[in-house]
Amino acid sequence: MGFVNDRTYKLVFADPEFAGLEVRARSISIRKMLEIAKFDRNDLDEGQVELLLATFAKALVSWNLEEPEGEPVPATLDGLYAQDIGFVMQIIFAWMEAVAAVPTPLREKLSGGKQFPEVSLPMETLSPSPPS
């Protein structure tokens, strides 16, 4: 029987607005992460929002989100679309940070409180293929 990597990230939020919310989600490939990480979070167009939601929906395993009436919100793309977009985006950005970013306390500890240059993730332009 083969090995299945089903490790998940448990997102717990410090923001009081999200108190009690627990989200479990898997990681994604570097390809997908680079694709969505290059978006300007303050200026997302419709296509980018759709891609973020679709990507996160595939990674989302479970959450304890409920409607005000007590009905559980399904951890699916439809469930995401049914929520406030700002709320969902905060969850998605927190997930992206949890997967690919160095936690802030550790970053500050390693840099001794000094500002290190941000390690950027430039997308390198590949040279065109030579004609065959």
Added chain:
Amino acid sequence: MIVRLCERFGCLPSALLEEDAELLRWVRLEALTRPAEEVAHE
């Protein structure tokens, strides 16, 4: 960055891009342990 990591790990970009995005966190973490000048020159 992708090409540099491929050189480092001895793999093709196509293989690297399919790796878990968690690798990006380790790369960033490793960069934080090196002198800033060294990181800036990359």
